[in-house]
Amino acid sequence: MKVCIVYDSKHGTTEKVAEAIREAIEKYASVEVKRASNVETLKDCELIIIGTPIYYERPLKSVLEFLEKHSAELEDKKTAVFIVCFAVAFGSLVRWHIQNHYIKPLVEKIPGEIIGTLVLKGGIGSVSEGEIEKAKRWAIKLLDF
Numbered sequence: 001m002k003v004c005i006v007y008d009s010k011h012g013t014t015e016k017v018a019e020a021i022r023e024a025i026e027k028y029a030s031v032e033v034k035r036a037s038n039v040e041t042l043k044d045c046e047l048i049i050i051g052t053p054i055y056y057e058r059p060l061k062s063v064l065e066f067l068e069k070h071s072a073e074l075e076d077k078k079t080a081v082f083i084v085c086f087a088v089a090f091g092s093l094v095r096w097h098i099q100n101h102y103i104k105p106l107v108e109k110i111p112g113e114i115i116g117t118l119v120l121k122g123g124i125g126s127v128s129e130g131e132i133e134k135a136k137r138w139a140i141k142l143l144d145f
């Protein structure tokens with residue numbers, strides 16, 4: 001199976017998560033990691049894992065633009081989405097907010113099958129080992145779908 005991890009990152013946190021996911025799944029699948037703005041085609045990708053941090057209450061524009069640009073190609077693909085943000089530290093108080101303001105703008109641009117979403121807590125260039133492990137476990141499970 002070919003997995004394409006498409007992400008953007010301003011301070012490196014989301015990039016660290018993307019690379020950790022690569023490391024976790026490359027034993028089981030062929031993996032390609034690319035910044036959203038560098039993706040030309042998704043032709044060979046069977047599963048696309050999309051990652052973005054949240055800035056000023058929104059996913060990064062480059063990732064939203066990637067989803068718009070590749071909308072037709074995404075129609076018959078499996079996708080999964082992860083976001084990295086501060087807000088998740090506030091727990092159940094912000095669950096609705098995260099779903100409606102951070103996740104929804106991404107998933108509503110994806111015409112194909114979304115097999116998973118994940119919310120991770122990230123700092124500015126740093127992410128805890130616990131969150132990295134969570135991302136790795138999540139990604140390995142995606143391969144079973």
Ligand SMILES: Cc1cc2nc3c(=O)[nH]c(=O)nc-3n(C[C@H](O)[C@H](O)[C@H](O)COP(=O)(O)O)c2cc1C
Pocket residue numbers: 008009010011012013014015053054055056057058084085086087088121122123124125126
């Ligand atoms: C200027 C700025 C604005 C941010 N805005 C939000 C926000 O609106 N909501 C949130 O949950 N996190 C927010 N964050 C936290 C980032 O999403 C978090 O630090 C993330 O790990 C950064 O990822 P990156 O290093 O891949 O760019 C903000 C961080 C910065 C520096």
